[in-house]
Amino acid sequence: MTSHKSLDLISPMQVMAREAGSLLMEYFHQHVKIEYKGDVDLVTVADRKSEALILEKIRGHFPKHDVMGEEGTRIETGSEYKWYVDPLDGTTNFAHGYPVFCVSLAVERRGQRVAGVIYDPTRDEMFVAELGSGAHLNGQAIHVSAIANLGECLIGTGFPSQKRHKNPNIYFYHQLTLRTHGVRRAGSAALDLCNVASGRYEGFWEFNLNPWDTAAGVLIVEEAGGKVTDFYGGEFQIASRETLASNGLVHAALLHEFQEIFAGHGVEELPSPVGYAKDRKL
Ligand code: IPD
Numbered sequence: 476m477t478s479h480k481s482l483d484l485i486s487p488m489q490v491m492a493r494e495a496g497s498l499l500m501e502y503f504h505q506h507v508k509i510e511y512k513g514d515v516d517l518v519t520v521a522d523r524k525s526e527a528l529i530l531e532k533i534r535g536h537f538p539k540h541d542v543m544g545e546e547g548t549r550i551e552t553g554s555e556y557k558w559y560v561d562p563l564d565g566t567t568n569f570a571h572g573y574p575v576f577c578v579s580l581a582v583e584r585r586g587q588r589v590a591g592v593i594y595d596p597t598r599d600e601m602f603v604a605e606l607g608s609g610a611h612l613n614g615q616a617i618h619v620s621a622i623a624n625l626g627e628c629l630i631g632t633g634f635p636s637q638k639r640h641k642n643p644n645i646y647f648y649h650q651l652t653l654r655t656h657g658v659r660r661a662g663s664a665a666l667d668l669c670n671v672a673s674g675r676y677e678g679f680w681e682f683n684l685n686p687w688d689t690a691a692g693v694l695i696v697e698e699a700g701g702k703v704t705d706f707y708g709g710e711f712q713i714a715s716r717e718t719l720a721s722n723g724l725v726h727a728a729l730l731h732e733f734q735e736i737f738a739g740h741g742v743e744e745l746p747s748p749v750g751y752a753k754d755r756k757l
Pocket residue numbers: 545561563564565566567632633634635636661662663664665681683684688
C-alpha cells in the first residue's frame with residue numbers, strides 16, 4: 476500500500492493555488508460583472524476561470540484523481556484520491572473590491588483529508604498542511620492560540636448566502652459578541668479557518684458551509700493543534716452542515732454556549748430599536 480506521502484501533492488497544490496491567485500488579482504483590478512447563482516449568491520468570471528485553470532493543472536498532474544469544484548466540476552470515478560476546489564472563496568468581497576478572498580484546495584485519500592492549501596493573494600499568504608506534518612504559513616510552522624478564557628477570545632463567523640431568513644445565526648452572533656472580545660464576519664470561511672490555525676482567532680463557526688469551503692481549512696486547523704466538530708461536539712464530517720473550529724482550549728466553552736442558545740437558556744434579548752429611537756437624546 477502506498478502512503479499519500481509517496482505522492483507529492485503539496486508542491487503542485489501550492490503552484491496551482493499561486494497561479495489561480497495571480498489570475499484572481501488580475502480580475503480584481505478590473506471591474507468584473509456580478510452574476511447571481513441565488514438571491515445573494517454571487518459568481519463572477521474570475522470564479523469560473525480560476526476553477527478551469529486549477530482543473531487543467533489537476534488533470535495534467537493527476538489525471539486519475541476525482542475532483543469536486545464549487546463552479547460545477549464533478550469527476551467521480553471511484554479514485555482513492557479526491558480534490559475539493561474552491562477557486563475563489565470570498566466572492567462577495569471580491570466583487571465589491573474588498574480585499575479578503577483566497578483559493579482553497581484540499582485532497583482526501585480514501586475519505587481522509589491528507590493535504591490542504593489556502594492561498595490569500597492579497598497578502599501573499601500561503602497556508603499549507605499535510606496530515607501528520609503540522610501546518611505552515613509561508614514556510615513557518617503555525618499554531619493555534621493559547622487563550623483559554625472565552626471572555627478574551629476573538630471569534631469569526633459567516634452567514635449563509637441562501638435562505639438567510641431561515642438561519643438563526645444572528646442570535647449566536649449576538650450572544651457570542653456579548654461573551655467575547657468580539658465576533659468578526661470577514662466573508663471568507665477558508666481564511667476564517669486559517670485565522671484560527673494561525674492564532675489570529677480563537678474560534679470560528681458557521682452554518683451550512685460546503686465541502687469546498689471547509690476541506691482544506693479543517694486540516695490546517697487540526698494540524699495547527701486546533702479542534703473542529705459539529706455544534707454538538709461530534710466529529711466534523713466533510714458533508715456536515717455545521718462547522719465549529721477552535722484552538723481546542725475554548726472548545727468546551729463554545730459548545731456550552733451553543734447548547735445554551737439552542738435550548739433558549741440565558742439568551743439575552745436583542746435590544747429594541749424602537750425603544751432606542753424613542754429614548755435617544757441628541
Ligand atoms: C462563501 C464564503 C463566506 C461564507 C459563505 C460562503 P464563496 O464562499 O466562504 O465567508 O459566509 O457561506 O458561501 O461563495 O465566496 O465561495
